[in-house]
Amino acid sequence: xxxxxxxxxxxxxxxxxxxxxxxxxxxxxxxxxxxxxxxxxxxxxxxxxxxxxxxxxxxxxxxxxxxxxxxxxxxxxxxxxxxxxxxxxxxxxxxxxxxxxxxxxxxxxxxxxxxxxxxxxxxxxxxxxxxxxxxxxxxxxxxxxxxxxxxxxxxxxxxxxxxxxxxxxxxxxxxxxxxxxxxxxxxxxxxxxxxxxxxxxxxxxxxxxxxxxxxxxxxxxxxxxxxxxxxxxxxxxxxxxxxxxxxxxxxxxxxxxxxxxxxxxxxxxxxxxxxxxxxxxxxxxxxxxxxxxxxxxxxxxxxxxxxxxxxxxxxxxxxxxxxxxxxxxxxxxxxxxxxxxxx
Amino acid sequence: xxxxxxxxxxxxxxxxxxxxxxxxxxxxxxxxxxxxxxxxxxxxxxxxxxxxxxxxxxxxxxxxxxxxxxxxxxxxxxxxxxxxxxxxxxxxxxxxxxxxxxxxxxxxxxxxxxxxxxxxxxxxxxxxxxxxxxxxxxxxxxxxxxxxxxxxxxxxxxxxxxxxxxxxxxxxxxxxxxxxxxxxxxxxxxxxxxxxxxxxxxxxxxxxxxxxxxxxxxxxxxxxxxxxxxxxxxxxxxxxxxxxxxxxxxxxxxxxxxxxxxxxxxxxxxxxxxxxxxxxxxxxxxxxxxxxxxxxxxxxxxxxxxxxxxxxxxxxxxxxxxxxxxxxxxxxxxxxxxxxxxx
Numbered sequence: 001x002x003x004x005x006x007x008x009x010x011x012x013x014x015x016x017x018x019x020x021x022x023x024x025x026x027x028x029x030x031x032x033x034x035x036x037x038x039x040x041x042x043x044x045x046x047x048x049x050x051x052x053x054x055x056x057x058x059x060x061x062x063x064x065x066x067x068x069x070x071x072x073x074x075x076x077x078x079x080x081x082x083x084x085x086x087x088x089x090x091x092x093x094x095x096x097x098x099x100x101x102x103x104x105x106x107x108x109x110x111x112x113x114x115x116x117x118x119x120x121x122x123x124x125x126x127x128x129x130x131x132x133x134x135x136x137x138x139x140x141x142x143x144x145x146x147x148x149x150x151x152x153x154x155x156x157x158x159x160x161x162x163x164x165x166x167x168x169x170x171x172x173x174x175x176x177x178x179x180x181x182x183x184x185x186x187x188x189x190x191x192x193x194x195x196x197x198x199x200x201x202x203x204x205x206x207x208x209x210x211x212x213x214x215x216x217x218x219x220x221x222x223x224x225x226x227x228x229x230x231x232x233x234x235x236x237x238x239x240x241x242x243x244x245x246x247x248x249x250x251x252x253x254x255x256x257x258x259x260x261x262x263x264x265x266x267x268x269x270x271x272x273x274x275x276x277x278x279x280x281x282x283x284x285x286x287x288x289x290x291x292x293x294x295x296x297x298x299x300x301x302x303x304x305x306x307x308x309x310x311x312x313x314x315x316x317x318x319x320x321x322x323x324x325x326x327x328x329x330x331x332x333x334x335x336x337x338x339x340x341x342x343x
Numbered sequence: 344x345x346x347x348x349x350x351x352x353x354x355x356x357x358x359x360x361x362x363x364x365x366x367x368x369x370x371x372x373x374x375x376x377x378x379x380x381x382x383x384x385x386x387x388x389x390x391x392x393x394x395x396x397x398x399x400x401x402x403x404x405x406x407x408x409x410x411x412x413x414x415x416x417x418x419x420x421x422x423x424x425x426x427x428x429x430x431x432x433x434x435x436x437x438x439x440x441x442x443x444x445x446x447x448x449x450x451x452x453x454x455x456x457x458x459x460x461x462x463x464x465x466x467x468x469x470x471x472x473x474x475x476x477x478x479x480x481x482x483x484x485x486x487x488x489x490x491x492x493x494x495x496x497x498x499x500x501x502x503x504x505x506x507x508x509x510x511x512x513x514x515x516x517x518x519x520x521x522x523x524x525x526x527x528x529x530x531x532x533x534x535x536x537x538x539x540x541x542x543x544x545x546x547x548x549x550x551x552x553x554x555x556x557x558x559x560x561x562x563x564x565x566x567x568x569x570x571x572x573x574x575x576x577x578x579x580x581x582x583x584x585x586x587x588x589x590x591x592x593x594x595x596x597x598x599x600x601x602x603x604x605x606x607x608x609x610x611x612x613x614x615x616x617x618x619x620x621x622x623x624x625x626x627x628x629x630x631x632x633x634x635x636x637x638x639x640x641x642x643x644x645x646x647x648x649x650x651x652x653x654x655x656x657x658x659x660x661x662x663x664x665x666x667x668x669x670x671x672x673x674x675x676x677x678x679x680x681x682x683x684x685x686x
Binding site: 065077255284 | 423627
């Protein structure tokens with residue numbers, strides 16, 4: 001005998017609507033109520049038929065995921081977490097890879113050629129966040145990253161300015177004064193890069209170090225080869241002006257910089273201390289291991305899908321757009337570890 | 344004025360069916376004809392309405408992609424290539440992550456809860472290939488990897504035995520004799536691992552080296568931490584029995600082994616030569632850079648989608664199942680480079 005939603009509601013002493021909210025993962029249920037409903041679900045062995053329920057509600061059970069690059073370790077890890085979390089909520093995921101191309105970013109926003117989706121998660125590189133939010137309407141959309149949709153859609157991001165400031169301050173605290181930055185992208189109007197550059201400069205100024213344009217290296221993309229090239233440019237500078245530390249805006253850039261430092265015979269961290277950003281798995285196994293800013297990627301995935309679930313299952317709530325800041329922490333490893341104190 | 348398919352056929356002097364085959368990317372058109380049709384398409388500015396055509400033919404324009412792990416660099420790179428190639432063919436991609444779980448591998452095979460797809464690409468870890476092929480029917484399915492569907496479905500793979508033999512022979516040619524292997528997965532009945540172990544052992548035997556069970560290290564997964572742990576086990580062995588070379592079955596395992604070798608103060612390649620498998624981007628930037636077997640990943644993606652296109656657009660052809668072997672090559676880098684000759 002299979003139990004119904006009403007059975008669960010009766011057992012838990014709540015309304016059917018509340019059970020529905022719990023099953024749909026809505027945030028608008030107190031922890032105590034959620035727990036009581038979950039216990040009733042477990043006791044009765046209730047299994048919601050999501051496909052049928054979606055059909056009745058005019059939903060498709062499909063969400064879109066638009067990611068710049070699947071081959072990049074950061075986005076590969078994040079996409080894996082997002083897909084798992086979507087599956088946990090019984091959503092089917094349509095994936096698209098945009099390579100930061102505006103046309104590609106618009107593809108899923110307009111429903112992928114009429115294909116129906118219940119919502120969309122996108123990490124835009126080319127489009128302005130407001131365009132993303134307005135183009136998607138009425139499709140619920142959650143933006144990942146630093147481009148702010150100014151209250152037009154939910155957004156999940158880390159505090160890039162603060163994180164970059166911490167990373168740079170860590171290098172300064174080691175006694176380093178010639179601290180370079182790798183990863184500016186002036187041609188892209190890339191909000192991430194701009195915010196990380198801002199945090200970098202403010203940390204330098206607070207320490208009484210004047211930022212030098214020569215120490216800020218631009219890149220065309222965010223991969224290892226770009227980091228290696230930028231590091232070579234820094235090392236080819238005048239003697240005495242060579243950096244003794246580098247803050248790279250992604251771990252991939254940092255690993256490329258490490259690679260070039262090795263090739264030029266520099267000791268890391270003794271001659272050159274290095275900090276990255278993203279905490280990709282690789283940074284725990286490189287030689288030396290990489291100090292990095294670690295955003296809570298699991299929480300990014302969970303919160304993004306929670307936002308989407310709330311919009312999809314409780315559209316009548318009309319909650320103002322959320323701007324969620326996900327915690328980060330600086331993980332200190334070998335590339336700024338023992339031996340990194342200036343001497 | 345927009346041109347029709349018939350206009351293109353008339354201009355190219357071929358049948359409408361042939362134009363359709365070219366547009367759909369079918370392999371069953373000669374290169375010359377394809378070129379003539381493409382010229383006519385370009386001259387007339389013909390733009391096929393794929394969505395409408397799919398609808399008429401009872402197709403959805405959606406394919407499924409079931410990948411074990413998006414966070415693994417190899418599968419991240421491969422998924423990126425597959426998604427790009429699918430988009431080039433105007434297919435929408437439903438992605439699923441199986442983590443090698445049998446139930447998860449079955450999900451898309453049975454049409455994702457009734458959701459219609461035109462075909463499926465899957466890299467099975469848990470299910471036998473024959474089960475994959477028969478469960479999917481009548482859905483066209485292409486298998487990636489070493490599990491052979493025995494003529495029940497198309498398969499795209501590299502020759503793992505030959506590739507592992509080459510990798511091991513390369514280490515033996517450096518004069519190394521205590522060559523270990525990291526990556527066996529006896530509990531998983533993992534075909535990849537078994538084939539790579541077979542190539543490893545046959546290369547040893549041909550060189551007159553008796554394979555030692557102690558040198559064959561099993562792992563629970565294929566990531567860096569597993570490689571580091573297996574390397575530690577090898578180094579904790581009796582003196583005189585410590586390996587002077589390691590063939591790791593994936594680059595991630597090899598990079599974990601490198602990490603542990605560094606931690607134990609070994610010089611790579613002088614004390615320990617290392618070869619990996621996959622040629623992930625990381626292997627070009629590690630310290631030292633990693634010698635590895637490089638499968639042609641782009642060709643894997645292109646051939647897999649070509650197989651799927653042929654099944655979807657020309658089902659009447661009933662071509663016997665294809666078993667495609669994709670080329671690989673050994674890329675020699677620092678981890679077996681100068682300094683690796685035995686001394």
